[in-house]
Amino acid sequence: MHKPLPATRDAAAPPAAPGSQPSRQLVTFTLGTEEFGIPILAVKEIRGWTPETRLPNLPPHVRGVINLRGVIVPIFDLRARFGGPQTEATRRHVVIVLTIGERLQGILTDAISDILDVADGDILPAPNGDGGLVDRAAILGLVASGNRMVTVLDLGRLFAAETQALDEMQDTMAGTAGA
Amino acid sequence: MAGFTDLEQFRQTYFDECAEMLAIVEAGLLDLARGGADAETVNAVFRGVHSIKGGGGTFGLSALVAFAHEFETVLDEVRAGRLAPTGALVDLLIRANDVLGALLADAREGREGDGILAARVAADLRAVLGPAEADGAAVETTPTAAADGPQRFQIRFAPHPHMLSRGNEPLYLFRALAHFGPLEVECDHDAVPTLDHLDPESIHLSWTLRLETGQPEADVREIFDFVAEDCDLHVAVETEAEPEPAAGPPPDIGREVALVGPGGAMAEPLSPGLPAEPAPPRPAAGENGGRGALAGQSIRVDLDKLDRLVNLVGEMVITQAMVAEQAASLPPGQAPRLLEGLEELARHTRELQESVMAVRAQPVRSVFARMPRLVRELSTTLGKEVGLVMRGEETEVDKTVVENLADPLTHMIRNSMDHGIEAPDAREAAGKARAGTVTLSAQHRSGRIVIEVSDDGRGIDRGRVLRKAVDKGLVPADAQLSEEEVDQLIFLPGFSTAEAISNVSGRGVGMDVVRRNITQLGGRITVHNTPGEGTRFVLSLPLTLAVMDGMVIRTGGERFVLPLTNIVETLRPRPGDLHRVPGQGTVMMARGEYVQLAPLARLLGIQGAQPDPTRALVVLLETEEGGRFGLVVDELLGQQQVVVKSLDAHYRRLDGIAAATILGDGRVALILDVAGLQAMGRGLARTAAAEEFAHA
Numbered sequence: 052m053h054k055p056l057p058a059t060r061d062a063a064a065p066p067a068a069p070g071s072q073p074s075r076q077l078v079t080f081t082l083g084t085e086e087f088g089i090p091i092l093a094v095k096e097i098r099g100w101t102p103e104t105r106l107p108n109l110p111p112h113v114r115g116v117i118n119l120r121g122v123i124v125p126i127f128d129l130r131a132r133f134g135g136p137q138t139e140a141t142r143r144h145v146v147i148v149l150t151i152g153e154r155l156q157g158i159l160t161d162a163i164s165d166i167l168d169v170a171d172g173d174i175l176p177a178p179n180g181d182g183g184l185v186d187r188a189a190i191l192g193l194v195a196s197g198n199r200m201v202t203v204l205d206l207g208r209l210f211a212a213e214t215q216a217l218d219e220m221q222d223t224m225a226g227t228a229g230a
Numbered sequence: 231m232a233g234f235t236d237l238e239q240f241r242q243t244y245f246d247e248c249a250e251m252l253a254i255v256e257a258g259l260l261d262l263a264r265g266g267a268d269a270e271t272v273n274a275v276f277r278g279v280h281s282i283k284g285g286g287g288t289f290g291l292s293a294l295v296a297f298a299h300e301f302e303t304v305l306d307e308v309r310a311g312r313l314a315p316t317g318a319l320v321d322l323l324i325r326a327n328d329v330l331g332a333l334l335a336d337a338r339e340g341r342e343g344d345g346i347l348a349a350r351v352a353a354d355l356r357a358v359l360g361p362a363e364a365d366g367a368a369v370e371t372t373p374t375a376a377a378d379g380p381q382r383f384q385i386r387f388a389p390h391p392h393m394l395s396r397g398n399e400p401l402y403l404f405r406a407l408a409h410f411g412p413l414e415v416e417c418d419h420d421a422v423p424t425l426d427h428l429d430p431e432s433i434h435l436s437w438t439l440r441l442e443t444g445q446p447e448a449d450v451r452e453i454f455d456f457v458a459e460d461c462d463l464h465v466a467v468e469t470e471a472e473p474e475p476a477a478g479p480p481p482d483i484g485r486e487v488a489l490v491g492p493g494g495a496m497a498e499p500l501s502p503g504l505p506a507e508p509a510p511p512r513p514a515a516g517e518n519g520g521r522g523a524l525a526g527q528s529i530r531v532d533l534d535k536l537d538r539l540v541n542l543v544g545e546m547v548i549t550q551a552m553v554a555e556q557a558a559s560l561p562p563g564q565a566p567r568l569l570e571g572l573e574e575l576a577r578h579t580r581e582l583q584e585s586v587m588a589v590r591a592q593p594v595r596s597v598f599a600r601m602p603r604l605v606r607e608l609s610t611t612l613g614k615e616v617g618l619v620m621r622g623e624e625t626e627v628d629k630t631v632v633e634n635l636a637d638p639l640t641h642m643i644r645n646s647m648d649h650g651i652e653a654p655d656a657r658e659a660a661g662k663a664r665a666g667t668v669t670l671s672a673q674h675r676s677g678r679i680v681i682e683v684s685d686d687g688r689g690i691d692r693g694r695v696l697r698k699a700v701d702k703g704l705v706p707a708d709a710q711l712s713e714e715e716v717d718q719l720i721f722l723p724g725f726s727t728a729e730a731i732s733n734v735s736g737r738g739v740g741m742d743v744v745r746r747n748i749t750q751l752g753g754r755i756t757v758h759n760t761p762g763e764g765t766r767f768v769l770s771l772p773l774t775l776a777v778m779d780g781m782v783i784r785t786g787g788e789r790f791v792l793p794l795t796n797i798v799e800t801l802r803p804r805p806g807d808l809h810r811v812p813g814q815g816t817v818m819m820a821r822g823e824y825v826q827l828a829p830l831a832r833l834l835g836i837q838g839a840q841p842d843p844t845r846a847l848v849v850l851l852e853t854e855e856g857g858r859f860g861l862v863v864d865e866l867l868g869q870q871q872v873v874v875k876s877l878d879a880h881y882r883r884l885d886g887i888a889a890a891t892i893l894g895d896g897r898v899a900l901i902l903d904v905a906g907l908q909a910m911g912r913g914l915a916r917t918a919a920a921e922e923f924a925h926a
Contacts, residue, residue, distance in 0.1 A: 104898040105788060106884060107834030116881065116890060116898050121545060123890045123898055125881040154880045 074170040079201050080147065080160040082130050088167060088194060088203045093149045097163060100144040111137045114159060124148060126157040151210050169194050174203055240397065244285045245338045246530065251278040252331050253599065259327060260602050263320040276305045282330060284455030290406050294333045297348050300355045301326045307359065319358060326351050380411065380444045386464040388436035393460040395431060406453045411443035536590060540776055543583045544873040547777060548892050550579045551870055555894035580871065587774045594672045595623040597635045601643055601670060608647045615654050615665035616647055622672035627679045628774040634751055638744045642683045642767055643668060650687030650765050678795065679773055684766035690759040692716045699725060717759045721745045752888060754905050778874055780901065782867040785830045786839040789899045791872050791891055796904040798850040800866060805844050815915035818860050820850055828911030829862040833886060840864050853905040861907060874901065886910050
């Protein structure tokens with residue numbers, strides 16, 4: 052079962068140097084015009100998109116699974132996850148393979164954009180209003196970098212909510228189907 | 231042998247062996263309880279406890295040794311026929327075995343147990359022996375109680391040359407001795423040959439040790455129990471003028487006569503200065519001889535190493551399939567030698583893989599063996615008379631499967647005894663024998679292992695089950711369910727029919743947990759209920775979790791793998807073979823039988839598939855329970871062996887999908903769950919029927 056994973060947050064923060072503010076490195080990527088950041092320590096690898104194998108009867112943001120050197124890894128379409136249409140994936144799209152707890156999960160994004168050094172204090176809470184495409188629970192905060200605004204994602208929560216919803220769906224189905 | 235520095239390694243082996251011993255002891259005690267035990271059974275039990283004690287001494291596990299000693303003393307009385315193995319005594323002995331197991335577990339984890347239970351059971355054991363024996367035992371095993379003051383022992387210890395090759399290290403023995411008190415060690419190296427004659431793997435040293443301790447001689451000797459067969463040992467109390475005559479031959483004789491003497495010598499009565507010692511004859515020769523003979527036939531292998539091997543073979547199967555796929559695209563007639571070689575390779579790969587899997591296979595006996603005890607204890611707790619019949623204990627299945635069977639089986643047997651079997655009076659009133667029967671059986675059937683747990687009890691009370699499910703809001707009050715569907719309700723999460731929470735089976739975890747456990751192993755559970763006559767649970771599990779023979783099929787743009795064991799045949803129906811039946815969807819006449827058709831594309835939501843069964847293919851499938859249905863697919867791509875990869879390792883379980891695999895082109899394909907698809911197909915047909923009626 053999938054636990055909520057505060058560990059990804061903590062792991063992202065390197066030990067603070069004396070006198071300096073705790074900081075973390077973020078990998079940022081784009082979906083359309085929006086830019087998102089995730090902790091660099093959660094990133095296992097970044098690879099070009101390859102066709103995935105579809106999984107049946109799941110919401111459109113679950114694209115399917117790929118073979119990552121003998122390991123079956125699920126790929127999620129973040130654009131669709133955040134309420135947009137499913138991405139028309141091409142070889143130029145990028146899959147970021149993440150370590151979430153003990154699991155590997157891939158997210159499909161448009162492109163990798165940058166690596167940012169961010170002090171914890173620079174991550175500002177997102178405004179209470181409409182969070183754009185993303186549900187608020189999955190947002191850790193916002194970071195301004197130059198004239199860009201980067202939305203920092205809370206990976207643990209992003210996947211925990213997902214897992215919970217699917218668990219519930221499946222339990223009801225298992226209950227009615229019978230063997 | 232090299233690498234003797236690693237004491238951990240020996241501890242590990244010791245604990246592994248102890249686990250086996252405990253099982254042997256328990257099995258023997260249960261035989262004893264049934265009255266079906268002969269002298270050899272009692273001996274085996276005694277030997278088991280004795281070996282555990284001996285090893286415990288070597289590793290300085292004093293609490294364990296003290297307890298094992300009490301245990302052993304009582305067993306010795308039973309063995310000598312001085313104590314009758316009554317039911318109460320056997321119960322006590324079984325408890326003692328549990329305590330021994332707990333002490334071992336503590337020692338293994340390096341924990342300090344509280345020792346309360348051990349002390350209580352030890353007291354019970356002493357009480358069995360009567361007052362005189364009890365006092366003696368207490369004096370002998372409790373160091374502080376050794377009132378007669380410290381003695382000086384002189385120990386001459388001359389290992390046989392091959393002792394090291396049996397995995398014994400003198401240093402540990404000396405350390406264990408040093409725990410007892412001040413120890414002087416004197417090494418005699420006269421026998422060491424010159425360098426050019428020296429065999430570095432043999433031992434040529436002997437020792438004279440002087441130990442001052444309050445421990446009795448028996449405890450001192452115990453330290454050497456593990457090496458008894460591989461050395462000459464001479465223990466004497468120095469304060470006495472003469473060394474006792476019963477001890478082994480002088481150290482320098484032993485070397486050439488390695489197989490005579492010491493074992494027999496140990497069996498002589500011990501020092502007359504310790505009258506309370508019950509003097510168990512050491513079964514050293516038989517026991518160690520047996521172990522020595524076995525050593526040549528089997529080895530212990532770390533499970534991690536085995537798993538690595540299994541994984542590697544798995545990768546090799548995939549690579550082999552990949553190469554074969556490339557070769558198949560060569561123009562015909564090209565490179566015949568290459569193709570021959572590849573065929574050979576395919577055959578060898580398969581054999582290799584079967585051999586590796588066979589290494590992991592274990593008989594289910596190890597799990598089944600725990601059940602007689604469970605039934606025995608539960609019978610007492612529940613006040614019911616229940617006999618357990620077991621069949622097919624030899625049936626082999628992958629180790630992982632065996633290990634994970636214990637919990638579900640325990641739970642199912644509890645369930646059968648608690649809910650299924652009636653109280654003796656109720657049974658008599660129903661015209662049945664007072665004693666109920668629970669049957670546990672295992673057998674191989676079409677490439678899977680099928681395990682059945684059945685009872686001749688009252689069966690599932692469908693009315694009560696349905697009421698309960700409605701009460702708990704698990705099904706709507708107006709639900710119209712077939713009898714089979716009602717039976718299935720017991721698998722719903724949170725369902726438990728026990729009116730009051732008993733500590734037997736109504737603990738809030740129920741058959742849903744059993745089902746989940748079984749599903750996680752790639753298995754299925756079904757229930758067959760005959761009210762008044764009994765309930766039968768059927769588990770069907772794969773023999774190995776690692777590979778399977780599959781048929782690769784295509785539907786729309788997607789490829790899937792069907793387990794070959796489920797496929798009966800493949801056919802293309804003619805239009806006349808198909809019939810629409812309300813509530814059943816489309817059925818097909820196949821070999822004189824109507825089977826329901828389930829279009830794979832609709833079940834899994836796949837676009838672009840051939841919708842017309844007469845232009846597609848129907849794969850006739852049979853589930854483990856014998857039900858048949860036809861799966862409509864676009865085409866068959868070929869048969870191949872696939873390596874089963876878990877989908878839920880990194881994602882989750884999905885309905886209709888058993889697992890995933892990687893095909894020759896490196897792409898993932900999903901392995902279909904046939905029984906799951908059948909259930910989905912029925913659901914689809916029902917929904918469709920409901921819609922039709924709504925529109926009519």
